[in-house]
Amino acid sequence: MTYLISKENINALLTSLLAAKTVYAPKKDAEETVLFGKLGSAAEWHGASLLTHTTAKDKVYLQSESLFKIKKGKDGVQIEEPAEPEEIVIFGCRPCDARGFDVINKLFNWSNFVDEYYTKRMEKTTVITISCEKPESTCFCTSFAKGGPVNETGSDLLLTPQKDGNYFAEAVSEKGKKVVSENSKLFSEAPVNALQEKADFKTAAETKIVKKLDLAAIKKLMEPAFEAAYWDTVHLPCVKCGACTYVCPTCYCFDITEKAFDNLNSERVRNWDTCMSEIFTRMAGGVNPRTDTKKRFRQRFMHKFNYHVDNFKEELCTGCGRCIKACPVSIDIRKVIEGIK
Amino acid sequence: MDKELQELIKKLLTEKKAEWAVGYEKSYDEFSTSPAFVNDPAAAGRLLFNKYCINNLGSYLNKLKKNKVAVVCKGCDIATVFELIREKQFKRENVTIIGVACEGVVDKRTGKLLEKCENCAVKQPVGADFTLGTAKNSPKPKSFEDVALFEKKSSKEKAEFWERQFEKCIRCYACRNVCPVCYCPDCFAQRSMPEYLSKHVEAGENKLFHMVRMQHVFGRCTDCKACDTACPVNIPLSLLTKKLAKDAKELFNYESGADTDARPPLSTYDEGDSESDIM
Numbered sequence: 146m147t148y149l150i151s152k153e154n155i156n157a158l159l160t161s162l163l164a165a166k167t168v169y170a171p172k173k174d175a176e177e178t179v180l181f182g183k184l185g186s187a188a189e190w191h192g193a194s195l196l197t198h199t200t201a202k203d204k205v206y207l208q209s210e211s212l213f214k215i216k217k218g219k220d221g222v223q224i225e226e227p228a229e230p231e232e233i234v235i236f237g238c239r240p241c242d243a244r245g246f247d248v249i250n251k252l253f254n255w256s257n258f259v260d261e262y263y264t265k266r267m268e269k270t271t272v273i274t275i276s277c278e279k280p281e282s283t284c285f286c287t288s289f290a291k292g293g294p295v296n297e298t299g300s301d302l303l304l305t306p307q308k309d310g311n312y313f314a315e316a317v318s319e320k321g322k323k324v325v326s327e328n329s330k331l332f333s334e335a336p337v338n339a340l341q342e343k344a345d346f347k348t349a350a351e352t353k354i355v356k357k358l359d360l361a362a363i364k365k366l367m368e369p370a371f372e373a374a375y376w377d378t379v380h381l382p383c384v385k386c387g388a389c390t391y392v393c394p395t396c397y398c399f400d401i402t403e404k405a406f407d408n409l410n411s412e413r414v415r416n417w418d419t420c421m422s423e424i425f426t427r428m429a430g431g432v433n434p435r436t437d438t439k440k441r442f443r444q445r446f447m448h449k450f451n452y453h454v455d456n457f458k459e460e461l462c463t464g465c466g467r468c469i470k471a472c473p474v475s476i477d478i479r480k481v482i483e484g485i486k
Numbered sequence: 487m488d489k490e491l492q493e494l495i496k497k498l499l500t501e502k503k504a505e506w507a508v509g510y511e512k513s514y515d516e517f518s519t520s521p522a523f524v525n526d527p528a529a530a531g532r533l534l535f536n537k538y539c540i541n542n543l544g545s546y547l548n549k550l551k552k553n554k555v556a557v558v559c560k561g562c563d564i565a566t567v568f569e570l571i572r573e574k575q576f577k578r579e580n581v582t583i584i585g586v587a588c589e590g591v592v593d594k595r596t597g598k599l600l601e602k603c604e605n606c607a608v609k610q611p612v613g614a615d616f617t618l619g620t621a622k623n624s625p626k627p628k629s630f631e632d633v634a635l636f637e638k639k640s641s642k643e644k645a646e647f648w649e650r651q652f653e654k655c656i657r658c659y660a661c662r663n664v665c666p667v668c669y670c671p672d673c674f675a676q677r678s679m680p681e682y683l684s685k686h687v688e689a690g691e692n693k694l695f696h697m698v699r700m701q702h703v704f705g706r707c708t709d710c711k712a713c714d715t716a717c718p719v720n721i722p723l724s725l726l727t728k729k730l731a732k733d734a735k736e737l738f739n740y741e742s743g744a745d746t747d748a749r750p751p752l753s754t755y756d757e758g759d760s761e762s763d764i765m
Contacts, residue, residue, distance in 0.1 A: 176720040177596065178654060198719050199656060208656065209687045282515040382521040384545075386660035388718045402685045416685045419658070424676050473664045473716030474541055475513035475520045475594070 146316040147339065148325060148332040150304070155312065159187035161328050162234050166271075169204050170236040171195040181235065194239055194275040200394040200467065201235045201242050205266045206249065208391075212262065212401070212413045230266045236273045240296045240303070241286045241465035243274040245394025247299035251457055252397055262415070271320045274300035275312075276346060280353045283466030285479055287351055288358040292464050294350035295343060305343050313339045356479055360450065360460060363482050367451040370485045371443075379481060380442035382474045387419030389468035389476075390445070395461045398425070420444050446482055487586065487619045488534045494584060494616060495556060496530040504556035504582050508543045509533040518594050521546060533558070535618075540591045540600070542566055542712045545666035548575055556582040560591070561608025565708040565743025566666045568613065572746045573706070575669065585614025587621035593715055601724065602711050605629050630732045636725060648693065654719040655692035661713035661723055662699060667706040674698060696726070704730050705750035708743040736760075 150158065162168050163184060170190050172182035179197045181204060184190060214225040235242075250267060253260035277286075277294040286292035297303045301321035304312040313335060316322040325332050370376075390396040400418040405411040418425055421442075426435040435441050453461035462478070469477050495507045511522035511532045519538045523546075524530055535558065543557050544566030559567060564583060571578050587610055590603030605628050609621035636644070659675070662668045674682045675695050683698075684691050700707075709731040714724035734740045737760040738751035751759075 174650075174654075176651075176722060178720040180654065180719065209685075378523060378525075381523040381546075381549075384660070384663040384716075386663040386716070387658040388656075388660040388716075391656045391658045392718055400685060402681075404684050404686050414684075414686050416687060418685075422659075422676070424678070469514055470595075471658075471660075471718035473660045473712075475518040477514045477520075480514070 146322055146325065147335040148314040148316070149307075149335045149339065150312050150314050150332050152310045152312070154331040155304075156187040156190075158324075158328055158331050159184065159190055159236065161331070162236070162324075163187065166232040166234050168234045168236050169201065171197045171238075181238070184236070190237065194237060194277055194279070196239060196279075196281060196465070196467075197242075198467075198471070199392050200245060200465070201238045201272075202245055202249070202394050204233060204235055205246065205270050206253075206263050206397065206417075207266075207415075208417045210262055210415045212415055215411045215413070217409045227262075230269050232269045232271075233266075234271045234273060237275050238272065239277045239465070240274055240294060240298070240300065241277070241284075241292065241463040242394050243272050243299035243303075244286075244289075244291060244296065244463045245299065245465070246270075246272060247291070248395045248457075248459065248461060248463065249397050250299075271301050271324060272299060273302045273304065273321075273324070276303065276305040276343075277350055278306060278346070280350055281466060281470075282355060283469040283477075284354050284464060285356045285358060285466060286464035287354050288356070288360055288464055289460060289462070291459070293347065294354075295347045305346055307339070307342050307346075313343055358479060358483065363485065364450060364454055366485045367447060367482075371447070373486070375485060376439050376443045379484060380439045383421075383438065383442050383476055384473060385421045385423070385438055385441060386473065387421050388471040388473065389478075390419040390421060391417060392467040392471040394463055394465055394467070395449075400425075420448070446478070449478075450482055490618050491535060491558070491584070491586070492530045492533050494618070495524065495533060496527045498556045498582060499525065499527040499530065503554065505553045506550055507533075507556040507558075508546050508550070509558040509584075510535060510539040510541070510543075517592075517597070535586045535588075537588075537590065537592045538594060540593065540715055542664070542666055542710045544570065544710075545664060545712065547581060548666070548669045551576040551580075554580050554582075556584055558584045558586055559611065559614065560586060560588040561611035562588075562602065562606065562708070562710055564608070564611055564613050566710055567743075568746050569706060569708055569743040570666060572743075572748060572750075573667070578746070582616070583614040585611030585617040587611065587617070587619030589621055595715075595720065600711055600715070601632075602628075602709065628731075630728065630735075633725065633728050633732050636729075649689055651721045652692040652696065653689045654721060655687070655689075655696070656719060657687045657692060657695065658718060660716040660718060661696075661721075664712040664716040665699075665703065666708075666710065666712065667703050668699065696723070700726050700730060703727075705734050705738070705740060705752050706742055707731065 168184045169181040170184050173179050179195050181201045211227050216223045253263040291298045297317045301318045303315045316325050398418045399415050427433040449461040498504045507524045510519045513520040542563045544563045590599045605624045605626045609623050709727045740751045
């Protein structure tokens with residue numbers, strides 16, 4: 146289902162969405178940090194597809210998610226379930242962010258297992274993506290089968306800017322179709338040349354992406370290179386913080402901890418965790434299979450481009466390049482995996 | 487300068503004066519560099535120095551303390567090396583400091599010169615074993631005007647400002663992990679028994695982490711800005727580290743990294759000590 150929406154009507158669409166739902170869109174603060182923040186009004190939207198410092202992942206897969214609260218009283222112990230998630234819209238993310246949801250949806254619904262906390266939120270989330278006009282020097286989305294600056298994977302509604310300032314709108318899912326049908330006055334029929342314009346937009350954006358990796362060839366090299374001397378030195382600059390994993394649209398590891406407020410009240414919380422941290426693999430009793438910083442560094446690449454591919458037939462990466470930008474010592478994930486021999 | 491730097495490191499490695507050399511190399515684009523570890527003299531050609539060499543390589547000396555290491559240092563980074571020697575983390579004779587003259591470094595995120603570079607008194611490095619290049623030091627001393635201005639704000643304004651900052655914090659610990667003086671093998675933030683800090687990521691817990699870290703590095707932090715520039719969400723931690731430097735100077739007339747034999751203010755007692763930091 147394809148449509149056209151004018152620049153002015155985008156604001157009207159936002160106003161309409163805001164009336165019923167919480168809308169998150171990229172917002173810039175005083176420190177020039179661009180994060181997905183709650184929109185108060187349509188006017189707060191900056192009007193372009195900015196690459197945010199962190200991803201939209203944290204709006205669905207919360208960094209700290211309360212699983213339940215425990216209350217001890219006269220009548221014994223009471224368990225308080227968390228509130229039902231609200232309807233939200235993620236507006237103006239890039240295709241690489243939207244595809245991140247597609248990747249982790251499969252993980253949180255693996256075989257017969259359904260992660261209800263994530264899935265409930267995802268069901269109530271509408272992803273409205275804007276095609277990416279300005280790939281950066283860190284971007285490599287075109288290396289992936291389903292990646293690219295105008296790719297619709299993971300989006301409910303994909304908006305591609307046209308030369309005249311209007312947007313070519315594609316309703317990709319039922320949720321996307323619902324947005325259009327509920328706001329049908331704002332959308333008009335797509336002009337005949339819209340697909341051609343989208344193709345031109347795609348070509349222009351793709352030429353800005355400087356690196357394309359042969360991930361199938363790299364995958365073949367990874368398993369045999371597990372013990373390679375390469376890992377002994379390539380990890381040395383890494384400071385083992387978790388910046389790369391916490392800004393990643395696909396990293397999903399977590400830890401579950403208890404938080405006690407006092408003797409009577411506590412909470413069980415699921416928090417993001419990072420394989421870069423030493424305590425990530427430390428078990429009760431103190432045994433740690435990955436004490437060595439080399440092993441932790443290797444794990445991140447092995448998981449993303451080897452193990453995950455074995456399990457899900459796709460990489461645990463969308464090529465958004467955030468890990469490269471966020472890394473305090475500018476470690477380039479592309480260089481690291483290309484260096485495997 | 488690059489050629490000179492490469493030749494020097496090649497020589498040090500060949501003559502076994504150093505087993506490892508830590509310098510900079512180009513990263514993903516012309517505005518970014520990464521720390522480079524070289525132990526093969528033939529690989530010294532990778533090394534370079536330019537205004538994008540923002541990292542403080544002194545922090546890597548903790549990891550290589552068993553080795554003889556040659557390290558490329560900007561004038562400001564030398565303070566870090568001296569502070570770590572003062573803290574007896576490694577021996578002076580195991581470190582060859584290669585000082586590089588520096589006209590200031592640029593933050594890859596903003597493209598702007600770092601604030602610490604504006605009034606820099608060590609553009610021409612002091613205390614290095616080898617010095618490459620020449621640069622003219624700033625005639626003006628380090629300014630604490632921005633901190634003084636912030637101090638004048640009301641408690642409410644300050645609280646609101648930091649509340650907003652710590653709400654952004656994702657607790658990736660990049661600030662701690664790049665910090666040269668944050669080398670505890672078992673950080674309080676990661677202890678689980680007892681759990682000093684909840685893993686729950688929310689403004690209050692995040693604030694607690696940052697405040698405790700700042701307390702821990704008082705009198706040791708050289709205000710190198712590594713934490714500030716490492717932050718993936720641009721929390722201006724520099725304001726806090728500069729406040730530490732200002733307090734150390736004003737209350738104790740102490741400067742971290744200036745003297746390898748000094749005793750830091752919080753580990754000494756003098757009757758004349760200021761008590762204004764006691765709440």
